[in-house]
Amino acid sequence: MRHRTQFPIFELRPSYALIALGSALGTVLAATAALVAGSLVSDVAAGALGTTTAAPALLGYLALSLAAQLATFGLTGWLPQRANLRREVDSSERAIDLVLHMPQRAFVRHEAGHYLNLVNMASFAHGCIVVATSTYVPGAMLSLAAQLVFAALVDPTLAGVLALCALVYVPLSLLPSRAANRLQTRMMPMREAWLDEARRLVEERRAAVAAGAEGFYGRRYRERTESYRRWRRGYLLADTLSTSLPTSSGTLVQVIAVVACALLVATGRTGVGTVIAAWQLAGLLGQPMSFLCEMASVFAANRVNVGLLRELEREAAEPSGFERLRRTSRPCAVPSASTEGAIHA
Amino acid sequence: MRSASLTSRAYPVFDPRPANLARAVGLAAATVACACASLAVGDAIDALTAGEDVGARLVAALALAALATAAAVLLGAWVPRWAGVSRAMDAAASAARQLLAAPSRAFARHDKGYYVNVLTGSTEVYGTMCADLNVSVLGSGLALAALVAIAAAQDVLLAAMLLAYVPAFALALRLPARRLARLQGEGIPAQDAWLGESKRIVEEKRSINAAAADAFFSTRYRERSAGYLDFVTRYRFNEALIDELPSILSCVLAAAMMAAEVWRCATGAAGAGQVFVAYQIAQLAQAPLSTLLSKLANVRGNRVHAERLGELAAAAEEPSGFEALRRAGDDDDVIARVDGTLWATPERGGEGRRLWETHDLTIRRGELVVLRGANGSGKSMLLDFLRGLSDPDDLDGTAELAPELARAAYLTYPVPVVTGDLECNLLGGTADPEVARVLDVSGFAEKEIDGSTINLSLGERQKLGLLRALSRPEPVVLLDEPLTNLDAATCARLCDYLAGLRGRRTVVAIMHSDDLDAAADQVLRIEGGRLERVR
Structure with a gap:
């Protein structure tokens, strides 16, 4: 039977579904406001809005x-952020229980820094992934659908233009996110080594000073820091591209939408108001699309953390190896423990 | 206040160096490029309304938008982030140096979880604060100024509205910003307790399992988690409020600015494109305004991290307190003289723990001194005191310590082990061949040491500690239970070696056996709260 993991990447909970619906409602209201702003400009352009009639509209x-x-x-x-915080802490609690329950022979396979990374950083990354897939993604997809419906109500061609604009976000985000994911996986050992060195420095400070080894410890920490810094630089660039490009390219996408609609206006198929509506709605595309693309990069970048937590889960479920040595019954005459043979390290 | 002044010197948050100014200008340029793209679109809308050709205008708008995107990603996002990370890494390296340099009594003021948090967490936050203040806040201010100028070029009224909006907006943000700052200060202990608990569980897992205390620690971790979650939820809510308030209030600005341009359009003074531009300027102003105020609030809220680093820097500069005791006495032959009562900590009365009292404990150069006593009687505390690794206020009385005691070779616990070979594990020192022979460390020659009990037995670890301490050339050697975990043959060779040091080096050894008694110049015993010479 397939084991059900404590660290899934998607959870179906009523609260998460409500959060996703609420998220879409926010976008619907914003789209409505954007259309109203567009129609205002359109009315001004058409000379339909005077100084007295403008006040109620505004x-x-x-x-x-x-x-x-x-x-x-x-x-x-x-609301999604609050759900995120709760899930992060929940994952951390699950991880600490696994650490407590894992057999000693599995525990000694890694250094303390590895486990600290799991119960703090990796657990938070996992919580972030769960909430992203369970609330942000459904919410963003609903928002996107709502915007296309709004656009179609204004002009069906506008919906087509916006759908194409939405697609522009995909390569803008996915390409750098792959690089970020690759770099993060390779950076993890440097990060762990850096955290481990900090922990060692604090734990062994007294012994280091007593041994006159302050220079040795200081140099080692500097080396770890420099190594981590070098990897962080590349990762940070890729991560910035994957997280900022979708939102920062908003103006570019808006201008693309305006250009497309301006061609329609020039051919007489629609009015100037459509250009404004295109600008507004294309601007709103950024939020759900960046959620969706961010999700891809968040997932790609943090997949390694989920893998580490599942490895912890597997190791915690391993037998300690002492089971076969423990008798279920013993005669009173024999000692509590007896050993015969050779012990190896 | 000492820590506050040093905070600004060792870890300055405000740092207007040319590189930071250039980064700030770059950040502002990203916003300006975006505004120019919007102006081009506004111009195209006017041309469309007038039935003119818009091809060139749209191409210009596209080029400007592409430029704005590149600038926003690189200058607006990447440059400030990297500036923060780079600064954080520099701060981590400095903090590590200061941690090692701080005297023991200063280090003892906080638990170890606190220092791990300072090294890994506070340095990170400090780097972000520096980037926030010197790049993001300054750059956002410049961006706002540029937007006001662009608005003024369109319509002076728009610029006036924008200028009036800034202080109104700042006032509206004061309350959540203050709450954020307060919460940050209050929440740090909850965060420390939570991080400290995870660290304790991971490091003491074996003992916890042995004591069958899994459930207790699991429950305790959940309690700490709940405390942390409560803090972080309230903190993030205020942070989110500060982030979103600009957008909420921008509706008012956008409506007002659009109204002004609608009125101008109705009177024929402007085109529909102007209404669009007014709307866009109101929207574009939000990001720098929001960044400016939220980053300022973050800087204010996270000041505690810079203060922690400042406190560490101050601690590194503090005297250990032993300086006054380390002076040449009347008798050059005496290496240490102690008279008085030693306590476990500087606390006295009910809070304190009295260890022992002694009258005229004198250790002379070249002596081999054996110190005996029950567990917890204060033997190691005497060695720490002699070496200067405790608080001089632990002693009620007088002491004279020779300067060379401050650099004495010292075997103490735990014996640190790093992953690597024997040379690496000498922690920058070199092995004395004679000591290596006495301890028989031939088994280490090809060994890759990793510090686990499987890889290194307790006896091997002890040999490593002894090899380090005895290989050092210092004239004084302090040994805390040197025979612990050693086999009988090594014990015998080591005792012979230590006996042979008499007259050449001063050796003070804590012993639980009489192996060194015969060779010792003095045997001291702690018993019934008194440290006395018994031979």
């Missing part, structure tokens, strides 16, 4: 955009 826009921003803060931002 107040309506203000109320709608305020509601959208509050929903974005509460539903799209804070």
